[in-house]
Structure formats: structure tokens, C-alpha cells
Amino acid sequence: MLKVVAIDGPSGAGKSTVARALATRLGWSYIDTGAMYRSVGLKADRLGVALDDDQALAGLCADTRIDLVPDPSGGVQVLLDGEDVSAAIREHRVSDLASRVSARRPVRDAMGRYQRQLGERRPAVLEGRDVGTVVFPDAAVKIFLTATAEERARRRTAELNRRGQPAAAAAVLADICARDRQDSTREHAPLRRADDAVAVDTTGLDIDGVVQRLIEIVENVVGRAKNG
Secondary structure (H helix, E strand, O other): OOOEEEEEOOOOOOHHHHHHHHHHHHOOEEEEHHHHHHHHHHHHHHHOOOOOOHHHHHHHHHOOOEEEEEOOOOOEEEEEOOEEOOOHHHOHHHHHHHHHHOOOHHHHHHHHHHHHHHHHHOOEEEEEOOHHHHHOOOOOEEEEEEOOHHHHHHHHHHHHHHOOOOOOHHHHHHHHHHHHHHHHHOOOOOOOOOOOOEEEEOOOOOHHHHHHHHHHHHHHHHHHHHHO
16 A cells, blocks of 8 residues: 655755645645754754764754644644744754754654654655655655756745745855755765656746646556556
8 A cells, every 4th residue: 555655855846845735635644854854953053962963963852852733734833842943944044954963873863763653654745855765765656856956046045035034046056056965975864866766857847737747656656556
């Protein structure tokens, strides 16, 4: 039985928006793994925990509760130890914090365990950097979303402006390229396309078009399973 759709890809490829919409279409849960790493990064920053101190980060993760609460719009409310940090974790500076803590083995191990627990409870769409390669390597449906760095920077700049966080497009592009390097070269669970993942380039496509493409991929896998 198909229970997990794993969506990976670089920052700004549209994973969160597409995953939410796909989960709604399927009637499944949506699990934003990136929100978990952002929450850990935010908490570490608030507490003054060094982002390369594995022992301290392991203790922080063990003493942290992250709840993803579905909201009526199809998104999720992110609660960090009971506090709603849905807006705080989307601040531009938190992107770098998330990228840095996600490179640490204790953090990836702790968040990976939690993600597997959530995905095993009910059918879910998960998106992140290593969902299809590490967290759910046996997922029947794996998608690798991508887009040009320029397109991803344009989207991110527009998103920040909508949230009242003005940002220069050139600076956002530089940050995205830096995060791509960090995510793809980190020692633990680097960003890469799983061998059996379907690549979908979202450059120039609207959300509905991307979601429809993913629905077709899911239906094709379900059809093969029924006929197999």
C-alpha cells in the first residue's frame, strides 16, 4: 500500500507549496521536515548553543518538542515547545541556521527518527533534502524537484517581500547558491537525487501544473502496483 510520497530538492524549488497542495489532493497529511530543522536552528540560536557543538545539539534535540498542527488552509502551524514559531522560522536569517544545524549528525538522526514516526502513523507527503535517500529510502514514490538558481531566488525574494521582509534579489541568489553548496557537500545525508526519484523541473511552471504532474506520477505507481 502506498503510504509515503517523498519530495526532495534544493531550497526554493517549491517543495513546501507543492507538497501541501499534493497532500490536500490526496487527502493525506503534509509533513514539512524543513520546519523541523528551522525550529532546531532557531532554538539553538536563542539559547546560544554553538551550531557545531554536536553534544550540545544532541541534548537540545532530546529536550525539544516540535509539533506540526494542520491548519484549515492546508498548511501547518509549527509549535516549538508549545510556542507558535510558524512566522519566526521563516525569517531569512533562519535559513542559514537551518542549513548549519542540518549538517550535524545528532540533529539529522533525531529529526529523521521523528519524521519516520510521523510518516508511519498515517499516509503522508514529506518534503526535505534527504526524505527519499535516508528517511524513507523504500518509498514507492520519490520526487526530486528542482529549478534554476535564478528562478528560486526570484521566488524567495517575492515570498520575503510578501511577508514584509524586504530583501535584495542578488543577496538572496547568493544565499541560495551558498546553501546549495552546504547542503550538497555536507558529510551527513547530503542533498542528492535518489537513483529511483523522478526529476521534475519547476522552472516556469505554476503550482497547479507541478501538482498535476506529481498526481500523474503517483497514479502511475498505484496503477503498476495494482497490475503487478
